[in-house]
Amino acid sequence: xxxxxxxxxxxxxxxVQQLGRMAVFAVAMAAAAVKPPLRVASFVRELYKIGVxxxxxxxxxxxxxxxxxxxxGYHTLVRFGAQHSLGAVVGLSLxxxxxxxxxxxxxxxxxGSAVAAEIGSxxxxxxxxxxxxxxxxxxxxxxxxxxxxxxxxxxxxxALFIICGLAGGYISGVGLMHGDPGSxxxxxxxxxxxxxxxxxxxxKSVAFGALVGVVATYRGYASAPTSEGVSAATTSTVVIGSVxxxxxxxxxxxxxxx
Amino acid sequence: MDRSPLRDFIVGLFVLAGLAxxxxxxxxxxxxxxxxxxxxxxxxxxxxxxxxxxxxPVVISGVRVGEVSGISLDSNFRARVDMDLDPTLKLPTxxxxxxxxxxxxxxxxxxxxxxxxxxxxxxxxxIAFTESAVILERxxxxxxxxxxxxxxxxxxxxxxxxxx
Numbered sequence: 001x002x003x004x005x006x007x008x009x010x011x012x013x014x015x016v017q018q019l020g021r022m023a024v025f026a027v028a029m030a031a032a033a034v035k036p037p038l039r040v041a042s043f044v045r046e047l048y049k050i051g052v053x054x055x056x057x058x059x060x061x062x063x064x065x066x067x068x069x070x071x072x073g074y075h076t077l078v079r080f081g082a083q084h085s086l087g088a089v090v091g092l093s094l095x096x097x098x099x100x101x102x103x104x105x106x107x108x109x110x111x112g113s114a115v116a117a118e119i120g121s122x123x124x125x126x127x128x129x130x131x132x133x134x135x136x137x138x139x140x141x142x143x144x145x146x147x148x149x150x151x152x153x154x155x156x157x158x159a160l161f162i163i164c165g166l167a168g169g170y171i172s173g174v175g176l177m178h179g180d181p182g183s184x185x186x187x188x189x190x191x192x193x194x195x196x197x198x199x200x201x202x203x204k205s206v207a208f209g210a211l212v213g214v215v216a217t218y219r220g221y222a223s224a225p226t227s228e229g230v231s232a233a234t235t236s237t238v239v240i241g242s243v244x245x246x247x248x249x250x251x252x253x254x255x256x257x258x
Numbered sequence: 259m260d261r262s263p264l265r266d267f268i269v270g271l272f273v274l275a276g277l278a279x280x281x282x283x284x285x286x287x288x289x290x291x292x293x294x295x296x297x298x299x300x301x302x303x304x305x306x307x308x309x310x311x312x313x314x315p316v317v318i319s320g321v322r323v324g325e326v327s328g329i330s331l332d333s334n335f336r337a338r339v340d341m342d343l344d345p346t347l348k349l350p351t352x353x354x355x356x357x358x359x360x361x362x363x364x365x366x367x368x369x370x371x372x373x374x375x376x377x378x379x380x381x382x383x384x385i386a387f388t389e390s391a392v393i394l395e396r397x398x399x400x401x402x403x404x405x406x407x408x409x410x411x412x413x414x415x416x417x418x419x420x421x422x
Contacts, residue, residue: 048265052272091287156276163279166287193313194288202280 025139025221026214032140033148042145050111050146051153055160057110058103062161065098066090066168073169074177086179087188090169095197096258099162100204101249104212107150107157108241112216113234115146119220120233126225143221147213154209155202162201200258207252208245215241289313297324298343299381302355302368307337308391310357310366316341318370323347326368341368350375354387366391 073089119142122128128138166188173179192198216237223233252258307329316324324343332338339355352373357366370385379385 044266044269047272048269051276052268055272095283095287152273153276155280156273159276159279159283162283188287189289190315192283192287192289194284198284198288201283 021222022214022218025143025218029139029144029147029214029217032137033144035140039141039145042141043148046146046149047153049114050107050149051156054107054110054153054157057106058157058161059164061102061106062099062164063168063171065102065161066094066165066170067172068168069093069098069165070169070172070174071177074173074179083177083179084183085187085191086169086173087184087186088191090173091166091188091192092197094162094165094169095192095201097249097253099158099165100201100208101245103158103161103205104154104208104245105242106161107154108212108216108238108245111150111153112212112237112241115150115216116220116223116233116237117230119143119146119217120223120230123221123223124225124227124230128221139221143217147210147217150213150216151206151209154212155205158201158205196258200252200256203256203258204249204252207248211244211248212241215244297345297381298347298349298379299327299340300343300379300383300385301338301340302385302388303332303336303338304357304388304390305336306357306390306393307339308357308359308366308393310339310368310391314365314367316343316368316370318347318372323370339368345381349379351377351379351383352387353379353385354389355385356389357391359391 069090070086073086074083077083077086077089119128122138122142128142131138131141170181170184174181174184219233219237219240223229310326310329312326312329314326315322316326324341326339327342328338328340330338330340341355349370350373352375354371354373356369356371358369359366373387
C-alpha cells in the first residue's frame with residue numbers, strides 16, 4: 001500500500017464499491033417499500049418526525065432567506081431603477097434554486113442525521129440482527145418507511161419554504177423598503193411560469209428527497225456496530241448528503257435548464 | 259407500531275398545508291390552468307419579433323386577453339406567432355396585431371387593434387394586418403446614416419472603396 005498509485009486505486013475501488021452498495025440498497029428498499037404488508041403506521045410516524053418536526057426550522061429559515069433576498073434584491077435593483085421587478089427576483093431565485101436546495105440542506109441537518117443515528121444505533125445494539133433472526137427484512141421494516149417519508153416530506157417542505165420566503169421578501173421589500181405592493185405580486189405572477197419554473201422546482205425537490213432518503217438510511221444501515229460507527233454514520237450523512245444535493249442540483253439545472 | 263390519533267391528525271394537516279402551498283405556487287403564482295389550450299387560437303406573421311418571448315401578454319387597449327403560445331419560422335422566413343386568447347372575445351376579421359414594448363427597454367408584448375369589419379374571426383385564423391417590432395438600434399442606425407448621407411436612400415448599401 002506504500003505505492004501512491006496503488007493506494008489511489010484502492011481508494012477509487014472503495015468509492016465505486018460504496019456507490020454500488022448504495023444503489024443495490026436503494027433498489028432493495030424500493031422493492032420492499034411496495035411489497036405488502038405496507039407499513040402505513042410507521043410511515044405516518046416517520047412523516048411526523050421528518051416533516052412536521054422540521055416545519056419550524058423550514059418556515060423560520062424560509063422567512064429569513066426571503067427577507068434578506070428582498071433587501072439585497074431591492075438595493076441592487078434600485079441602482080438600475082428596476083425595483084418593480086423585486087417580486088420576480090425573489091420568486092424566481094426561491095422557486096428555481098434556493099427553495100429546493102436550502103430546504104434539502106436543512107432537512108439533511110434536521111432529519112437526515114437523526115435517521116442515520118437512529119438506524120446506526122439499531123445496528124450497534126444488534127436490533128437489526130434480531131429482526132433478521134425473526135426472518136423480518138430490516139430494510140422493509142426500518143429503512144423503507146423512513147426513506148419514503150423523506151421522499152414525501154421534501155416537496156411539501158420545499159413548497160412551504162418557498163411560500164415563507166415569498167412572504168419574507170414581501171415583508172422586507174414592501175414593508176421595510178416601502179416598495180410597491182402591487183408590482184411585487186404582479187412581477188412575481190408575470191415572470192414565474194408553471195411549466196418552466198414550478199415543475200423544475202418540484203423535480204428538484206423530489207430528486208433531493210429520494211437522494212437524502214437513500215443516503216441517510218444507507219449510512220445508518222451500513223455503519224459499524226460501535227458508538228463510533230453511529231457518529232461516523234451521522235457525520236457522513238450530513239457531508240455526503242449535502243455535497244451530493246449540491247452536485248445533483250447542478251446536474252439537473254445543466255441537463256434540463258430548470 | 260402504535261397509532262396515535264393526534265399525531266395522525268397533525269401529519270394530515272402537514273400534508274394538506276404542503277399540498278396547498280404547492281397548489282398556490284402552481285396556480286396563483288405559476289399561472290397553471292386546467293383548460294390550457296382550447297381558447298381562441300390565432301396566428302400572425304411578422305418580419306421582426308424583436309425578442310418577443312413565449313407567454314408574453316396579448317393586450318387590447320392595455321387589457322390582457324391572452325398570451326403568446328408559440329413562436330416559429332414559416333416557409334418564407336417570416337416569424338409566425340401563435341396566440342391563445344380568451345374564447346369569449348369577438349374580434350373582427352380586419353383586426354391588426356403589433357409588437358410593442360413596455361417602456362423604452364421593457365418586455366415585448368402584442369397589442370391587438372380591433373377593426374370595423376362585420377365578420378368575426380374564428381379560432382385557427384391568421385391575422386392579416388401586422389406591424390413588426392421596432393428595433394431601437396436599427397432606428398438609431400438609420401437616423402445616423404440618414405444624417406451623414408443627406409438624401410441617400412436607406413436601403414442603398416454604402417459603396418466600399420478598398421485601396422489595392
